Amino acid sequence: MTRVDYYNDPNAPKANSIAVAVSAFIQDDEGRILMIRRTDNDLYSIPGGQLELGETLAEATVREVREETGIECQVTGIIGLYSDPKHVIAYDDGEVRQEFSICFRAIASGGNLHTSSESKEAFWIDPSKLKDLVIHESIRLRLKHATEKRVSPHFT
Numbered sequence: 001m002t003r004v005d006y007y008n009d010p011n012a013p014k015a016n017s018i019a020v021a022v023s024a025f026i027q028d029d030e031g032r033i034l035m036i037r038r039t040d041n042d043l044y045s046i047p048g049g050q051l052e053l054g055e056t057l058a059e060a061t062v063r064e065v066r067e068e069t070g071i072e073c074q075v076t077g078i079i080g081l082y083s084d085p086k087h088v089i090a091y092d093d094g095e096v097r098q099e100f101s102i103c104f105r106a107i108a109s110g111g112n113l114h115t116s117s118e119s120k121e122a123f124w125i126d127p128s129k130l131k132d133l134v135i136h137e138s139i140r141l142r143l144k145h146a147t148e149k150r151v152s153p154h155f156t
Helices: 057-069 127-132 137-147
Strands: 003-007 021-026 033-038 048-050 071-082 087-091 096-098 101-111 119-125
Touching: 003 137, 021 033, 021 057, 021 071, 021 137, 033 057, 048 057, 057 071, 057 101, 057 119, 071 137, 101 137, 119 127, 127 137
Parallel strands: 021 101
Antiparallel strands: 003 087, 021 048, 033 119, 071 101, 087 096
């Protein structure tokens, strides 16, 4: 399935659904950030995905990081809650989802880095090199909030 993200775009399709999504900001001991390159839109992102029935938000975050990168992690905090109706995600099956995502801070606790059907690349990157990657504006916002080391979570 492919997707197109629209953010503050007056020509964006109208949302027809909403789903809970999670993502994780993880840095290693050298300060590098865990990133993926998504298979559904070819953009770089922090790992994440949709909450499944029967799991907590933290469990979904750990599962998504493991599935997309091979890295095991522990959730340690909340970076932000993102529900901006000006950000919609259009899928090729006709679903147009309003953003509703919780971005968590997490620490790596093991695993072996690998890709998956959802990630064509999985890697650690120095924060100074993020500017060289094609990253959607909504993910750049999460990265900005994560690196600001805010006292309280962002919310929209």
